[in-house]
Amino acid sequence: DAGVTQSPTHLIKTRGQQVTLRCSPKSGHDTVSWYQQALGQGPQFIFQYYEEEERQRGNFPDRFSGHQFPNYSSELNVNALLLGDSALYLCASSFDPRNTGELFFGEGSRLTVL
Amino acid sequence: QQQVKQSPQSLIVQKGGISIINCAYENTAFDYFPWYQQFPGKGPALLIAIRPDVSEKKEGRFTISFNKSAKQFSLHIMDSQPGDSATYFCAASAHNTDKLIFGTGTRLQVFP
Numbered sequence: 001d002a003g004v005t006q007s008p009t010h011l012i013k014t015r016g017q018q019v020t021l022r023c024s025p026k027s028g029h030d031t032v033s034w035y036q037q038a039l040g041q042g043p044q045f046i047f048q049y050y051e052e053e054e055r056q057r058g059n060f061p062d063r064f065s066g067h068q069f070p071n072y073s074s075e076l077n078v079n080a081l082l083l084g085d086s087a088l089y090l091c092a093s094s095f096d097p098r099n100t101g102e103l104f105f106g107e108g109s110r111l112t113v114l
Numbered sequence: 115q116q117q118v119k120q121s122p123q124s125l126i127v128q129k130g131g132i133s134i135i136n137c138a139y140e141n142t143a144f145d146y147f148p149w150y151q152q153f154p155g156k157g158p159a160l161l162i163a164i165r166p167d168v169s170e171k172k173e174g175r176f177t178i179s180f181n182k183s184a185k186q187f188s189l190h191i192m193d194s195q196p197g198d199s200a201t202y203f204c205a206a207s208a209h210n211t212d213k214l215i216f217g218t219g220t221r222l223q224v225f226p
Contacts, residue, residue: 041218043158045215102160
């Protein structure tokens, strides 16, 4: 049973560019959440998708957007990249956002903005 | 009010010793308190979690102690092993949501 898979694992972009990160949830999970983890910090909640809609959003600007597909996979898009967007982006999946159950995290996509 | 404060930032323990990490919160709506373990280059993995209806939960060498009145909870790792060396995060979420608020992390090093 595959866990949460993310791609790419590493990528380098320059300021002003746009990036798309991808996530496939654990089998049987229908909810995907995205977190940003800066170096030496705890993960910070970006947003959550359930039934192809954004259900909750953290304190992130509109440059951060996402999408969930009918197969529950998800994308995170970041426009107009800033140096401060350099971080590990984690995808987590769960079953039903109301369950407050276990979140399964992927290994992340490490984004470096130069 | 959404913060979860975690201490210490780093911890060095001898093999076989007890590792203790503490967290405190303000939001009384929080009702789920997990601890995550993260190894370098990996995503966080759930270690153990507790809800406020119990004051303690034990799974193997890992124990969560929860003090609802003080709004504090802690992770105890008994018989610490070098393989436990990792960064540990406490977290909290409110009912009907799995939006986790994470602490800043504790880097644990266990020396043989």
